[in-house]
Amino acid sequence: MIKQYILNQLGTALQNAALHLNNLAVDDSLLAGFKLERPRNPEHGDYAVNVSFLARQTKMPPPKIAEVIGSHLSNVAVIGGYLNFTITESMLAEALAALIHSAKPGLNSSLQAERILLEYVSANPTGPLHIGHGRWAALGDSIVRILRHCGALVTAEFYINDAGVQMGNITTAVYWRAVELLKAEGLLPDSLSLPEVLPYPGEYVIDVASMYLADEVRKAQFIAAHSDGQAALENEALQNDLKVFSKKVLLENQQGLLNRMRVHFENWISEKEYLYDRDLIPGTLQRLAGKGFTFEADDALWFKSTEFGDEKDRVLRKSDGSYTYLTPDIAYHDDKFNRPDRYNRILNIWGADHHGYIPRMCGAIQALGHDPAQFEVLLGQLVNLIVEGERTRMGKRRKMLTLQDVVDEVGVDATRFWMVSKSADSSLDFDVDLAASASSENPVFYVQYAHARCCSILRNAVEPAPNVDTGEMVAPFVQADALQQFEAALKPEQLALLFDSLSEPREKAVLKTLLLHLDGFEDAVKDAARLRAPHFITQYLLDVAAQFHSFYSICRILTPEPALTQARLMLIRAIQKILAQGLELLGVSAPEKM
Template sequence: MTPEQLSQAVLDTVNEAVADGALTLTAVPATVTVERPKNRDHGDYATNVALQLTKAAGMPPRALAELLAERLREVEGIAGVDVAGPGFLNLKLAAGAAGELAKSIVEQGAQYGRSETFAAQIVNLEFVSANPTGPLHLGHTRWAAVGDALGRLLEAAGADVTREFYINDAGNQMNNFGLSLALRANGEEVPSGQGLYEGAYIKDLAQAILEEHPVLTQLPQEAQVEAFRTAGYKTQLRLQQESLEKFRTHFDVWFSEKTLHESGAVEGVADRLAEQGHVFEQDGAVWLRTTDFGDDKDRVIVRSNGERTYFSADCAYYLNKRDRGYSPCIYMLGADHHGYVGRLKAMAACSGDDPEQDIEVLIGQFVKMVKDGEEVKLSKRTGNIVTLDDVIDLIGVDAARYALARSSVDNELVLDVDLLTSQKAENPVYYVQYAHSRMASVKRNAAELGFDKGTAEDFKPELLSHPREEALLAALAEFPRVIAQAAGLRKVHQVAHYLEDMAKKYHGFYTDCRILPLGEDKPSDLNRARMWLAEATQTVLRNGLDLLGVSAPERM
């Protein structure tokens, strides 16, 4: 019996009590929450439904709990019900009902854990977004792993998700990019301190462009800069896209900032926002009164010289997302963008939206990498840049994605190259993947012995009564809740921690509960039941790793 099935059983019991007049309620809740108690001596699950309904029913919560407990004891699959404290119901499942979960998981396969929790949400998830003026670096890599995993989690919880990359291809940095490439192509050094791009990749990129377009250096200087800017933009963006695809990070939309300016969306921002009454003029400039909604200062939309600000483009982009029907619009930004949280939320409020529902801004802290005990230094413009491709080469896609996803983005993170490339239990991705491959090995060994788990009719779930088996089943039952909670709280790392706990429980089960028959013994019903449990665990580990964009190897 899954937690969802148990929840439905409790809800059905409430409805039956109302139908036969034992309980008076004008409205019955759509769902009932059942949770794992902290102390397993209190039962397999607990629910506070009696406390929830006591006021509407006009009954003391403990009396209401006793009424429901008496009826729940008659439900097939429930072995016992106790009333605790002011009216909590502690539920104990029958061994067969608990064990049935293993069969259910195997039969559901890749669908196990998925739900419709956020089916009403049409989410725009923007992450990684970078200037197309250089390679993606280690900071972008963190969001590539976490953002993509969050998208997978939200989809698993029922949301309609669009992954979007915002191309920062407007503004003076693009001119500086073109000038930097032109200088390098002509054999000149890029001067320091002028906002130009000095990284070693600029020289390589300029050379690659020249090989494809050798006549560019013969153009007048202004035309050269424009030509190198255009060619460099296309090439660098393509390289970013290739790096992200190699990292298993796919985007549905690549949105160009430049198109907002070309379409007139940026120019029209002031008029659109003025409809809500928060736009004003002062000192010849046009402002948005974001302090009305908690921002630390009001924001300029149009400068006194008529120039549109970058914040104006931010407004146009948000309005564009909302015009496309997205809510919530989730922004995943780096630690140096912490000041954007207040202004973006205030901007949404100024447009007439609910800043608590329609927009979210997540901030990820810094990440660094160490190898042989020494930090690998970051410097975006001098050439000593740790790129996404470097991370893949040094650590590998699986280890990098897992390590980046398993730490809360609220915390700074250190990636230890030596640890993450080791094959030992201290390496978390190896630990989880090894548990999965260990189960695959059991299946191969079973096949060599000439037996498998048998059919669903052969499965005897009541035999899975060992404490290790009960603990494993209890953890397996939590997987759908873990997905929904991690998606709702935007805490991808909870999935990784769950998988590590699952792997630990499986290793304990493997040690204490023999799965394969010993020696010349013939396979028993218990061996087959344990094969079902092992395959169910393998399914959950594989599903969980897939949510993080990490492979589940059959052999290691």
């Protein structure tokens, strides 16, 4: 808000000064070039603008340019090529009052025109979610919340990979685990021996098998299928039932955890039901072929992805007649573009291990006549799990630590905050022992503590409390209803006491920094949305919390002076609102007590 105000002032000043700047053409693109920043050195004002970039156009030295523009502005000091703005207390009061009156701080319409379909996590229903899925889950859901806060229309979608080879593998694994369990019960002969290596060796497969056998009817049918003493892997009815059952159990397990993590999807798209059962794939293939982008070679059907910059052509239908992973995925993405929702942005979060997959998918999208500029993939670098100080490759361990284990250990709030507190471009080390043992040192608690502290102050302000010495109950600092009225009808002028009561320059400086930062929340949200970078929000919240803790330590909020107390409480209220809103954008709870 304050930044925008300054930019507006600057625009007017530029127009007035254009004549003296060699007839500089002042338009929006020129104004967009001005970058407002908070100088480190307090002598450089509260906001600063560097005008050096105008030197070439105007053929004038930067200090001269700054001087000319500065002469058309108030509250500005010119040093070298810089315009240093000083923010007045009345502007700060106005910004604070605006925050108090805003139902949802940071809410804006910067992405109002966007209709976004965001697909993320999209795990195979073949096992528990791992730590990497946790990163995409936290990242995706936070991005959804942030985009919506900027006015975008967003649909979150989970693509269930339930039609491929992996579903067959998990079925086989569950089958053998069931055999194993029944052998132990003496219900199947010992001659049925397990293969040396199961496609899914994890122990959870035993749980699935045992749940399957808990159904007496299924158990009886399973045993009956082995009347000849041979393995029943070829028994289609049995295999199908096992497959459907396993998928249901494993998917529900994933959904349960995501739900617990407050990660929400509007759509759960089953590859099998949505693509195969509705026969969508041949249609897409036909359109590709019709446009001449496919060819047959070596008994396989190929996509000419090299025509779209891919390094080699890709197989769509293998020589055995089945599709590669790519093919249904092309049909799926084709469908995303064709939906009646008319999305103008198809956004995916993929792990960095799928990076090489982008050119062919992008090529297919182009080949099918869609706009590749609307297709956007957010690549997240992988997560390293650190157990007992050792880096473990995910999934390579027989007994791996699942996302569920991690969430049990460190909690939803800490997991989510940690997962989005670093740029998705950086690979992330997740030290489980550290996160578990030192959970009280987790940055999320720092922010939550600041929020709880605000709430505590707001509670104490209106509640009668016992006198420290006498134990007698004394009246609250302010009356609850009076405070409520004050807040509802707050005018910037009523905040004058907030500033006047502070005499020390350091106190004033801390307050000003805090207010300017609170005022910058909307910008933080916009930046986070534009760059799909929730870590801007975590960073922002940590800064607010630090500045609040700092202010708290030098300035008492609850005083015997009701008018002063009320003014200071407005600051606390604004901080509390912003912390709560920021945490909500990250799907992290904002406790009122800790």
